[in-house]
Amino acid sequence: MEQWIVVSIIIAAYLLLTLSIGLMAGRRSTHSVAGYVAADRSFGLVVMYFVTGASVFSAFAFLGGPGWVYSRGAAAFYILAYGVLGMAPFYWIGPRAAKLGRRHGYVTQAQLITGRFPSRGLSALIALLSLIAFVPYVTLQMRGAGIVIESVTEGHVPIWLGSLVAYGIVIAYVLFAGAMAVGWTNTFQGVFMVVIAWTLGLYLPHRLYGGLGEMFTQIEAARPELLSPPGLSATGEPWSWGAYSTFIVVSSVGLMMWPHLFMKAFTAKDDDTLRRTVILFPTFQLFLIPIFLIGFAGVLFAGTPPAPDFILPFMILETNLPAIVVGLFCAGALSASMSTGDALLHASASVFVEDGVAQFVELDDAKQRRLMQLVVLLTGAAAYVFAQDPDSSLVLLLASAYGIISQLAPPVLAALYWRRATTAGVVAGLLAGTATAFFFWQSPSLRPFDMHEGVLALFVHVPVLIAVSLATRPQDDEHVASFFA
Amino acid sequence: MSLRTARALTGLYFGLMLVCVTWPGMIPFSRVRPFILGLPFSMAWLGAWISGSVVVLVLLDRVEKRARVEAAARGRPGGGA
Numbered sequence: 001m002e003q004w005i006v007v008s009i010i011i012a013a014y015l016l017l018t019l020s021i022g023l024m025a026g027r028r029s030t031h032s033v034a035g036y037v038a039a040d041r042s043f044g045l046v047v048m049y050f051v052t053g054a055s056v057f058s059a060f061a062f063l064g065g066p067g068w069v070y071s072r073g074a075a076a077f078y079i080l081a082y083g084v085l086g087m088a089p090f091y092w093i094g095p096r097a098a099k100l101g102r103r104h105g106y107v108t109q110a111q112l113i114t115g116r117f118p119s120r121g122l123s124a125l126i127a128l129l130s131l132i133a134f135v136p137y138v139t140l141q142m143r144g145a146g147i148v149i150e151s152v153t154e155g156h157v158p159i160w161l162g163s164l165v166a167y168g169i170v171i172a173y174v175l176f177a178g179a180m181a182v183g184w185t186n187t188f189q190g191v192f193m194v195v196i197a198w199t200l201g202l203y204l205p206h207r208l209y210g211g212l213g214e215m216f217t218q219i220e221a222a223r224p225e226l227l228s229p230p231g232l233s234a235t236g237e238p239w240s241w242g243a244y245s246t247f248i249v250v251s252s253v254g255l256m257m258w259p260h261l262f263m264k265a266f267t268a269k270d271d272d273t274l275r276r277t278v279i280l281f282p283t284f285q286l287f288l289i290p291i292f293l294i295g296f297a298g299v300l301f302a303g304t305p306p307a308p309d310f311i312l313p314f315m316i317l318e319t320n321l322p323a324i325v326v327g328l329f330c331a332g333a334l335s336a337s338m339s340t341g342d343a344l345l346h347a348s349a350s351v352f353v354e355d356g357v358a359q360f361v362e363l364d365d366a367k368q369r370r371l372m373q374l375v376v377l378l379t380g381a382a383a384y385v386f387a388q389d390p391d392s393s394l395v396l397l398l399a400s401a402y403g404i405i406s407q408l409a410p411p412v413l414a415a416l417y418w419r420r421a422t423t424a425g426v427v428a429g430l431l432a433g434t435a436t437a438f439f440f441w442q443s444p445s446l447r448p449f450d451m452h453e454g455v456l457a458l459f460v461h462v463p464v465l466i467a468v469s470l471a472t473r474p475q476d477d478e479h480v481a482s483f484f485a
Numbered sequence: 486m487s488l489r490t491a492r493a494l495t496g497l498y499f500g501l502m503l504v505c506v507t508w509p510g511m512i513p514f515s516r517v518r519p520f521i522l523g524l525p526f527s528m529a530w531l532g533a534w535i536s537g538s539v540v541v542l543v544l545l546d547r548v549e550k551r552a553r554v555e556a557a558a559r560g561r562p563g564g565g566a
Contacts, residue, residue, distance in 0.1 A: 074515075080531045081506040084538045088499050091542065212523030220517050220525075227525045228515040245507035252503075275549075279542040282535045289524075289532060 003323045004153045010327025011149065014334065015169050022173025022185045047183045048268055048277045050190030051343075052261065053284035060398050061291060062193070062336035063144045067308035069295025073226025075239050076292060078247045083285040085248070086255030091278045093256070094264075095271035096416055100483070109262045109412065110355035116415040116483050117423040120359040125430060126408065127356035130259050131379070133401040134348040137258075138383035140397045141341035142167055144309075146387060148333040151313035152326055163387055166334055170342045171380050175373045183267070185342065189335035194287055196332030200316075201290020204297040207319065212293070219299050226299060242449030247399060250454035254406035260347035262412075349375040403441055403454035407433040410458070410465050418469075419480055425469030433461030491548035498541045502534050 061079065068076035097112055106112050110126040142163040149162030157165075173185065209215035220227060230244030256262055268274040298311045305314035316329050349372040358368060410429055414421035440446065440453035447456060504510035514530045521529035 074525075074527060077528065077531055080528075080535070084535050085499060085503055085506075088495075088538065088542065091545070213520050216517070216520060216523065216525050224517065227517045228527050229511060230515075241508035241512075245511075248507050249503075275546060279539065279546055282539045282542070285535050286532065289528070292528070 003326070004156055006323035007152050007327040007330060008157070010324065011152075011330055011334070014327075014331035015166065018185050018188065018335075018338065019169050019173060021188055022169075023176060024184075047187050048264065048273050049280055049284075050187040051183050051267075052264055052277050052281065053190050053194075053287075060140060060144075060340075061288060062197075062333050063147060063309050063312055064140070064398070065288060065291045066295030066298065066312045067310075069226075069292045070298045070305075070311040071308040072233065072239070073223070073231040073299075074229040075231030075233070075244065076295070077229050077231070078244055078251070080285070080288050080292070082248045082251035082255065083288075084282045086252035087278055087281045090256050090265075091275055093412075093416065094268075094274040094278065097262070097265040097412075098268060098271055098274060100416075101266040103485075104483075107263070107266050108351050108354050109257075109259050109408065110351065113411050113415050113426070114355075116480075117411070117421070117426050119423050119427065122423065122427050122430070123355045123359050125427070126411075127351050129404055129407065129430075129434065130351045130355075131348055133258075133404040134344055134379065135383055135386065136397045136401045138341055138344045138348070138379060139386040141337045141344065142383055142387040145334055145337040145341075147310055148313050148330050148337070151310055151317065152330045154317075160388055163384065166338060167341065167380060167384065170338050171345065171376060174342050174346050174376055186339045189339040193332050193335045193339075194284075196329055197287055197290045197294075200329060201293040204315065204319070205293055208297050208301060215293075215297060219296060222300055226296075240450040242451050246452035246455040250402050250406050250452045250458075251399075253409045253458065254402040254454065257405050257408040257412065258347075259351050260343040263347055263350070345376050345379055348379045349373070352379075399452070400441065403437045403452065403457065404434065406454040407437060407457060407461060410461055414465060414469075419484075420469060420474055421465070422469045422472045422475055424472045425465050425467075428468040429461045429465030432464040433457040436460040486548055488548055488552040491545050495541055495545045498538070502538065506531060506534060 065076055065079055068079075100106060100112060100115070104111075104115050106115060110123045110130075113126060114120075114123045143159070145166040146159035146163035149157050149166065150159045153162075205212050205215040209218060216227065225232060225238065230239040230241050233239040233243075264277075265274060268277070294312055294315070298305075298315050301315060301318070303314070303318060305311050312333070313330070316326055321329075352375045353363075353368055353372045357363070357371065363371065407430060410433070411426045414426055434457070436459075437453045437457035440456050444453075447453065505514070511527075515527050517525045517527070519526060524532065
């Protein structure tokens, strides 16, 4: 039998398995909105750990990571650096948000913010910003799935069809089963990804170069500029420390502000589960090391992939591995893509309906759930259209989205920790920050020290939030007390 | 160790980590040699900070948990945070 047929069979089996796990999990959840969005607040440690890990590590890490290492070398180390820094504060923030969520019945981040700063406009603004940041993120996942399937089937299944099938399945289980399905499929996919990454990361350098040290000695001789941060820029020039450092800062600040991650605070069974997830998170971060080794293994490898994002599937095919290994790798990469994509679609619908529409229109529970399902379909369709654009780089798509999402950090922190903050201050800060991010995103040449637009935006956002809060009347003691009580 | 000290030390670790993985703290460590476990030095440097953070968080959690138990014994809800 031809290799690509064997590979396709393995992929099909894998996709079927994921679909059935997703649909079976959904039958255990109740039919309320809390059931759909927050899985009835029932996730234990093992599920939480893999949900978080698998939804952080996406096609971005699995394909974009090696792609960056291959083309830009140590520039990719920024991905290694930010995860832990971004996650650690959640040890305190998570349980605090969870406590408020349980008391006031919050299921989204915007509800938490507007619970403290009541304003329908603010709620809608947060819903809109989240949605704008979500579309490139989902796009990236779909494109990743399409890339993998197209390469390993030797073009027999093109990107448009591959991403359609993979995401058809994701949308099916998100639509019918909600958070419960996302939890259980991610557990399965998370385990799968970790095993595949370590196996290939240690195997490829050994097979191609005869060992790790040997591989880096050869790269040091041929391309030493790839081995020390800040690495190279997209055009192959040395990258600036300003950009490297601010990519780390903006990603750390933004990481837990992604609604699909922040909402984990509301799905955890108890606070200890949340805290333990944070403690174990760095172990997931270490899993980037084998991923990067795969990218480095490609550096001196003969032949060139059609684009850097294709390096991983390209090498897998060129090294003549048995069809079964290729199929399993492919399933691992699909796991990475789908396990983030499902969480994103699910969160975008929850946020859009709960925080956007429901603020302005009366909706009963059943109607809300139906509307969420419609939004899942629409977001999926929009991202699908963008995913067909051949000029997009996986890492850059995500880095731009972080500029927007990091602007949610000051309002969340103000809501949780600063009693003197006011609604006007939060709205003003958010508008000023977003406008700044948009301005520097549009005019990269004006950025001082080549800094990321998200960090520049925070430099404007935070002072505006503080100044306007102090200039306006403090919130009623009664309101603040009942929020924190 | 008191809760306050544990939190301050944790904050210090992550503050130091931020400085040591970005400009300018990263510059002296942005080098290829010596290899550590076969990895270039800069990559091993980041790996070490990540591994260290597991240890720091586990230790913090032990102190936090004890503080919560003590607080509960005194009849107050929560242990700060």
